Amino acid sequence: xxxxPDEMAPxxxxxxxxxxxxxxxxxxxxxxVGVVGLAAGGGALAAKSPTRTKSTSDADPxxxxxxxxxxxxxxxxxFDPTAFLKEFxxxxxxTLPNGQVQREYFITAIDREIEVAPGVYFAAWTxxxxxxxxxxxCTEGDRLxxxxxxxGSHPHTIHFHxxxxxxxxxxxxxxxxxxxxxxxxDAAPMGLHxxxxxxxxxxxxxxxxxxxxxxxxxxxxxxxxxEMVMVMNGFDTNFDGDNExxxxxxxxxxxxxxxxxxxxxxxxxxxxxxxxxxxxxxxLHLHGNFFRLYRTGTDLERFEWTDTVALxxxxxxxxxxxxxxxxxFMFHAHQSEFAELGWMGVFDVKPSTFA
Amino acid sequence: xxxxxxSGEIRPLSLALKGLFxxxxxxxxxxxxxxxxxxxxxxxxxxxxxxLTFERIAFPDEGLIRIYLVNGGPEPVTIAQVQVNEAYWxxxxxxxxxxxxxxxxxxEVSYPWVDGDPVAVTIVTSTGVTFSEEVDVATRSxxxxxxxxxxxxxxxxxxxxxxxxLGLLWLPFLADVSERWLAxxxxxxxxxxxxxxxxxxxxxxxxxxxxxxxxxxxxxVLLGVVGTPLIIQALSRLGRTxxxxxxxxxxxxxxxxxxxxxxxxxxxxxxxxxxGEVTLGTTLVFGFLLHNTTEGxxxxxxxxxxxxxLGTLATLGLIAGTPAILGAWIGGFSFSPIANVLFLSVGAxxxxxxxxxxxxxxxxxxTGGLSAPLNAVGVVTGLVLMYLTxxxxxx
Numbered sequence: 001x002x003x004x005p006d007e008m009a010p011x012x013x014x015x016x017x018x019x020x021x022x023x024x025x026x027x028x029x030x031x032x033v034g035v036v037g038l039a040a041g042g043g044a045l046a047a048k049s050p051t052r053t054k055s056t057s058d059a060d061p062x063x064x065x066x067x068x069x070x071x072x073x074x075x076x077x078x079f080d081p082t083a084f085l086k087e088f089x090x091x092x093x094x095t096l097p098n099g100q101v102q103r104e105y106f107i108t109a110i111d112r113e114i115e116v117a118p119g120v121y122f123a124a125w126t127x128x129x130x131x132x133x134x135x136x137x138c139t140e141g142d143r144l145x146x147x148x149x150x151x152g153s154h155p156h157t158i159h160f161h162x163x164x165x166x167x168x169x170x171x172x173x174x175x176x177x178x179x180x181x182x183x184x185x186d187a188a189p190m191g192l193h194x195x196x197x198x199x200x201x202x203x204x205x206x207x208x209x210x211x212x213x214x215x216x217x218x219x220x221x222x223x224x225x226x227e228m229v230m231v232m233n234g235f236d237t238n239f240d241g242d243n244e245x246x247x248x249x250x251x252x253x254x255x256x257x258x259x260x261x262x263x264x265x266x267x268x269x270x271x272x273x274x275x276x277x278x279x280x281x282x283x284l285h286l287h288g289n290f291f292r293l294y295r296t297g298t299d300l301e302r303f304e305w306t307d308t309v310a311l312x313x314x315x316x317x318x319x320x321x322x323x324x325x326x327x328x329f330m331f332h333a334h335q336s337e338f339a340e341l342g343w344m345g346v347f348d349v350k351p352s353t354f355a
Numbered sequence: 356x357x358x359x360x361x362s363g364e365i366r367p368l369s370l371a372l373k374g375l376f377x378x379x380x381x382x383x384x385x386x387x388x389x390x391x392x393x394x395x396x397x398x399x400x401x402x403x404x405x406x407l408t409f410e411r412i413a414f415p416d417e418g419l420i421r422i423y424l425v426n427g428g429p430e431p432v433t434i435a436q437v438q439v440n441e442a443y444w445x446x447x448x449x450x451x452x453x454x455x456x457x458x459x460x461x462x463e464v465s466y467p468w469v470d471g472d473p474v475a476v477t478i479v480t481s482t483g484v485t486f487s488e489e490v491d492v493a494t495r496s497x498x499x500x501x502x503x504x505x506x507x508x509x510x511x512x513x514x515x516x517x518x519x520x521l522g523l524l525w526l527p528f529l530a531d532v533s534e535r536w537l538a539x540x541x542x543x544x545x546x547x548x549x550x551x552x553x554x555x556x557x558x559x560x561x562x563x564x565x566x567x568x569x570x571x572x573x574x575x576v577l578l579g580v581v582g583t584p585l586i587i588q589a590l591s592r593l594g595r596t597x598x599x600x601x602x603x604x605x606x607x608x609x610x611x612x613x614x615x616x617x618x619x620x621x622x623x624x625x626x627x628x629x630x631g632e633v634t635l636g637t638t639l640v641f642g643f644l645l646h647n648t649t650e651g652x653x654x655x656x657x658x659x660x661x662x663x664x665l666g667t668l669a670t671l672g673l674i675a676g677t678p679a680i681l682g683a684w685i686g687g688f689s690f691s692p693i694a695n696v697l698f699l700s701v702g703a704x705x706x707x708x709x710x711x712x713x714x715x716x717x718x719x720x721x722t723g724g725l726s727a728p729l730n731a732v733g734v735v736t737g738l739v740l741m742y743l744t745x746x747x748x749x750x
Contacts, residue, residue, distance in 0.1 A: 237483020
């Protein structure tokens, strides 16, 4: 007998009482939880019917009992993925005698427990207390001075992607706990890069959280846009060599529970980096839209026109797009497994105010 | 202390003091250890040891999964997230996501499970530790309603009551056989019971995996197997029941033991149905029907020459048979590995006691004890017949 829990059981069915009880509980639960209901296929969140739109926006998915995702909320005072999207560290800016701009950064490696899904804590190694570490942003040709202190329990380094002297590569100059190191080099080439610890065992140091975004803007800048950083990562919480949590910026399903608000017609630029350990490739698929894909962000002219991009660990790309239609649009790893284990989010496209 | 104790009011008190002295010391040392002991060293260095054991995964309704967990580990465990088939799903947990040591939790996940598909559940705790369990075939779990109560009662009736009563019908046959052949059938009963006893112990040990380690499944088995015969013996002496020699008492004892055994069988069948192993359930029923008919023979063998009343026979049959119904209900509606381990071990322990009594009974007779050739053959026949009919019980 096929019967949805929230429908009335036929009279005389001995299981009626139980069914009614379930129905009430389900409704109650949906109300309390108040999260968008998603089909397991990870497909159409974009509302087709007005009722569905209402239920998702009013956080009342009474008629979608099955809620994929995680229950509860993280403590945003420790790390707020929504704020992290747009937090750029431009450093302390000074001008050198030769006229070159110098940006000075302070990065400290700290052992810290982070929350990778509501209630799930992970003993991380962090740069400045967060995973990913601060997004370091500068302009091509700037002099960068990165003061690194290791306040953690293990030796660490910072290895910046880019063009620089061998001694500034953060590989052989291991910084022991309690020690410091200053990385100094000119920012080049322009594009989207990353930095991460290069101490062995590499897999462990990266998986524990020692990585961050490193943006070198072109001298003339990029077109004005609503910019955000997304670092695709994963966490092996039980140390079995396999990730229990996948996410974009650490917290599973965060942007699903807290959709990212953007405006209809505005240019959005994503700085997308893959630091996922244990899995070779991660990806991003954007719903209801296509984007300009600038691989590594090193070329302002040539791009690919697509809606899905796969990146190997350490690869990154700059994505630019504009939404023509308002509403809720998903973005997620196109590996269904990663998506359902946390790497799933939503853009909430607000109708343009001057359209 | 070798001199006889003079009776007095002070003596018991001083005795109690002597007895409690080590206990008091123990309490003091425990406090000292917890406050000043070396535990802190370990606590800092290692993550907490967590343990959650799945007691049961049920599918009470379409789109609903209910997970029964017990914390058998040394530390409280906090349930943080739930994965079903490698995907996170929202859930509710009762009574609390913090599962204290030896406590239980019931998780409900609203999940569109597909009838007949495997379902894998993973619990992620606050420290990121995971506990997984897979159900091979998801199917609607029996609910506590009239339909299932009747179904399980009928199942129990088929595997327990009917075969036992059929077996009782051997009474007229046994009444007519010679003393020697009756001894053979009593020996046969011994073989039959030993087989059932070993079977129960095996089942109990198998289930100990599902018992949280703090509950010491093997310890429970030991308790049941060793404790039961001693308790039965002590009770029979206290009550001066005719268990030791009386034929009727012996029959009652055999009936009780077989009843306990049938309770175990009922549990197995109910549990098989409730976890979706329906075909297994059907084979079980068929096998048990054959298997248990021989049990009735065991019950009436001791009283074959005493012409018992029909009422006595019916009582014996009910004692031996109806527990199968009870077992099917328990197994089907609230399968508890701990209770099940205890049931099975008590059954096995009771077997030991009955075998001892039956053996004494035999050796007092004129036909010799178990070493007499015909009786030895009887024991082996009992074992072989149980084995052969057991081939139909594919569990």
